Amino acid sequence: MSFESDLSTLLKTICVRTFPDVAPSGTAAPFIAWQGLGGVTLRALDNTPADKRNTYMQVAVYSLTRAESLTKIRAAEDAICASAAWIARPMGEPITTYEDDTKLYGAIQRFSIWAAR
Template sequence: MASAESVTVAALQGLASGGVYPDQAPANVAAPYIVYQSVGGVDETSMDGFEGQQNSRMQIAVWSSTRIEAVEIMQKILRAMTAAPVRGKPVGAPVSVYEDETKLYGSRLDVSIWFNV
């Protein structure tokens, strides 16, 4: 049985040299790196009960020392998350961010993923 997290991690492996982490990266990890977390989704429970298919809205962010690299990795993330087997649907377009404390450039994207449980 696949989960939104397992298909997300499988799709993102190898896209950033610093790794892929749930929620936040460990202290002192080298950029670029990717973080992801489930930030909700669509509830399809009907009056007949749970049908076995779930939705997760996965928020994925890449952090890099340069804006260009963050954008390039986000484009790879977008391709990986919309291709088979994930076949996610982006919720909007990537958002650029900058973290003053770490001096890192980021790009963030939400992707809607349907999966069977």
């Protein structure tokens, strides 16, 4: 499996409605959307690629309550950091938000994840 499919499978254990990039319009809450935000590229001195790839990954949980969003993002943090499939570190605490147009509460957290290339 690829890193992204492994991540999606893992996040679906926390919330079955999990999507890359953005949830489809009208998706029922709660749901998770995750996005890659770049990362560190490693190359050897001879320009050959390293066997690992780094991705800055943003995970966003949207729910009907702030408490549920925070509970699910904490569960996502624990699961991502505990996975043996990669090495992950949170890049800070979750950011909380409220989307007035959807009436949903969000909790967003970023991770630096090293995985097989």
